Amino acid sequence: MMIGDRIKVQRGDITYKGTLMPSRDDSIVLKLDHGYNIGIKKDAKTFVKLIEKGKKIVPQKTPAPLINPCLSTVSILTTGGTIASKVDYRTGAVTSQFDVEDILRAIPELREIANFKGEVLYNILSENMRSEYWQTLAREIAAEIEGGSEGVMITHGTDTMGYTAAALSFMLVTPVPIVLVGSQRSADRPSSDNAMNAVCAAKVATSDIAEVSVVMHATMSDDYCLIHRGTRVRKMHTSRRDAFHSINASPIGKVDYSTREIETFAEYKKRDEHKVLVRDHIEPKCSLLKFYPGADPEIVDHYTSRCKGLVIEGTGLGHVSTEWIPHIKKAVEKGISIVMTSQCFSGRICDLVYDTGRDLLKAGIIEGGDMLPETALVKLMWVLGGTKDPEEVRTLMRKNIAGEISGL
Amino acid sequence: MKSVDYEVLGLRVGLEIHQQLDTKGKLFCNCPTELSKSGQPTYEIHRHLQVSESELGEIDRAALEEAQIKRRFIYKGYDTTCLVENDEEPPSPLNPDAIDIALEIALLLGMTPVDEIHTMRKIVIDGSNTSGFQRTAFVASDGKISLGDNLIHIDTVCLEEEAAQKISEDTNGVVYSLDRLGIPLVEITTSPEATTPGQVCSLAKWIGMILRSTGKVKRGIGTIRQDINVSIAKGARIEIKGVQTLDMIETIVEREVIRQVNLLKIKDELRKRGAKKVKEVLVDVSEVFDSPQGIGKPLKNNVVLAVKLPSFGGLILWEIQPDRQFFDELSDRLKRFFRGAFYTDGLPNEIGDDQIAGIRKKIGAGPDDCVVLVVDEESRARSALNAVIQRANEALEGIPEETRRALQNGNSAYMRPLPGAARMYPETDVLSVPISGERLKKINSSLPELICKRKGRYVREYDLSDDLAELIACSEQSALFERIIILGVSPTLVAKTLTATLSELRREGTPVQHLTDDHFIGVFEMISANKMVKEGILEVLRVLANTPSKTASVASSELGLEMLGKEDIEKLIMQVIESKRDLIKERGTDAMQPLMGLIMERVRGKVDGKLVSSLLKEKIYGGINGEDRKRGMGQSEG
Structure with a gap:
């Protein structure tokens, strides 16, 4: 018997009729006629009979929409994530499996904002992202821009959206807006934040803001989205709609959902100021290490034995225990670049205040300024992808490339 | 009906x-x-x-x-x-x-x-x-x-x-x-x-x-x-x-x-009229109105759309339920889309006869046809009239399956179509829960007694009246009731306390929600031990509800409700008899009631009324010596 077949299950005195559904375990899951699912144990008292073979469910497809010549063209590249998800019969879990047409069908308002084209680049949960995917994504975006797209939207799982946004910020010089968008509450629920986020992202994609940005809910309400700079944004809540925050910098602006108007409150690069440029070099052998009280200094040796670059999330102003310092010094001497950031996230590194800090500087760490640890990691990968010279790495890590660091 | x-x-x-x-x-x-x-x-x-x-x-x-x-x-x-x-x-x-x-x-x-x-x-x-x-x-x-x-x-x-x-x-x-x-x-x-x-x-x-x-x-x-x-x-x-x-x-x-x-x-x-399915033809009749302001709402961005419901003439006013007409069935549907004005045949309106004639002519409505007009922004007006057409077509088939909302007078108004099975899908964030045989066995072995059976038992075993048994069996206090009567107090008294007395206290604004099971048990322990009389229950409970930290015995002694001993009562009765000798003389045994009232006023809650009554009788009748008791003590003394 197949999923979708109509069956009859007799169990003791009771008979259930319904459609066979996927089961996570040994039990039979049946969708009864009024729509409820139930689980039925399979044992000697259980008898199953086929009533009717199931009909194959053909997903509806809408015809290709007419092009509105008054609207600009925006590419949507999908990588997966909850902005575009459906129930998976096999596991009963929500998975990502929508293409651009599916997104437009789910969010018809988008058609009022732009003409869309695009492709499914990946269909992965964002925790499965890898640095080589960032490279492919950057090249695909550049190809879309060269192909005439006036803005690019990337749908992305929210978990690692900040990393991808940072990577694209370093890899691309762009004449058009590049907007990452996702949803915190799955798209298969009527309350999903996907529609508002996508609509606001599309507005940004057709705007003058030629930056890599993340556009997501600003509050728990469906009122407006914030436009976060790709190198400054961090997911700060596991589940809330307003999980994304700009850290150590103001967001670029906001988009009002009801009026669809954009208001900016920070400097940004304007449309067509630059030509598209891809610099997709990357050194994936970099790590991010969080210090904690009593952490074994050999952890540093372990990490540095297998990476070219290491970002440490130190305490406070950028500290680790005194015990760690000789290990760090040894690694730096071996030519490994070590960047200090703070587990406070907010605020900047200053290793001149306390002895430990001064010793760390002497050991050769690079101060990460007010960079987010994750952004520092992505930047270090990118910088090391371009140069192996430790002094050049040091210089570039301390230089503002894509709005990721300030106060230099 | x-x-x-x-x-x-x-x-x-x-x-x-x-x-x-x-x-x-x-x-x-x-x-x-x-x-x-x-x-x-x-x-x-x-x-x-x-x-x-x-x-x-x-x-x-x-x-x-x-x-x-x-x-x-x-x-x-x-x-x-x-x-x-x-x-x-x-x-x-x-x-x-x-x-x-x-x-x-x-x-x-x-x-x-x-x-x-x-x-x-x-x-x-x-x-x-x-x-x-x-x-x-x-x-x-x-x-x-x-x-x-x-x-x-x-x-x-x-x-x-x-x-x-x-x-x-x-x-x-x-x-x-x-x-x-x-x-x-x-x-x-x-x-x-x-x-x-x-x-x-x-x-x-x-x-x-x-x-x-x-x-x-x-x-x-x-x-x-x-x-x-x-x-x-x-x-x-x-x-x-x-x-x-x-x-x-x-x-x-x-x-x-x-x-x-x-x-x-x-x-x-x-x-019978040979009605056919209503066609989805919506006609813009805005031009028929010379002065659109005349129909109740500025026409600014609005249009007047009309639809013809062939053969529906007059049916709009047919009664569907007391005080509801077929018109209400249509209007329930269209109100969901629409905030503008709505007119149809036979309803009071401000539209001139010549304008109506113009509209009827424009959409080709004959005498047997009904016309519905809406005035609103165009897309809303269209949705609204489409809803009317849908409802009219459903009338040709009979009765549409609907979810309706109960109205206060017993009528109902349209809410939405009956939902289908398509609105159900798995909640993927919640794991399924297997129900084990042991779990069911445990629940099955401790199923509660049904209130109807409980009531029967209360009548049978505790001699409660039917009404009182029903009241206490249904109440949330039934378990407490059963705990208290183990103390050996009158079941009727306990049931009344837990129902009528509590209601009385609630009515007067006493915070009865502060009363705990222990408070009630404390009160009835005192009753059972003859340390308090039932007349004091209400007052003690009032104190306990207002100051839940107190115990029943503290509350009753603060209220001065400790039981009086027999000697004390006899002393009091004698005092009263002395002071009311004239009354007794004058009214004989009929003086019993006023005397009882005077005494109880001074000792209510401290003494069982029955005891007072029997002692009082004894004292009054003690001097009658075989005389016709009806003549009373006054005569015997005389």
């Missing part, structure tokens, strides 16, 4: 009873299941909802219709609500206590529980659930109960989360309160086997009795709601929602029967 023969009409009625469960936490989070005490919201969120596809790729018709109306929902949150109610966090696993209560109810109704409970999402996008769906789980099926000579099948018991409470609705949106959202409730669905309005009412009462027998369901207004499914043989299934009082059930069923009978009459009339 007394002349209505329900058997001939083929009346079939089923009930859906929604009962809140009295668990500590909600169904999918640990927030309290009480409404916010302060009533003061601590935050507010605004949302929109959109239709999502169900797992089968279909969109439910009820959900689709709701989605066509773009609405803003405003949710008021409290210090007692959390991210789960806000739809900002995945739900916790199904509350095991709620599952146990649902299973207990299922077993009391003779049902078979499922092996594994799966939580579903039922799409509801009227905003009453922040997620856009109600989480609901099928717990058991296939039960039956006997109602007189009839056997009524109980189809299903489901465990559901309660919806948010609607506070208000205006052009800004619909305002909901989040404190009620997520309270566990059971939904009990009966088979449509009740055949008279009276039977429906008895069925609801019987199920209500079973629910209360568990002692684990919430009491009070709004904690139980009935939805009624009504159909007649030639009619359609209509679900009437939100019936909060049992008294209204009969009227609602009666009036729905009237509605269906009258709608069938309209269908027959339309057939």
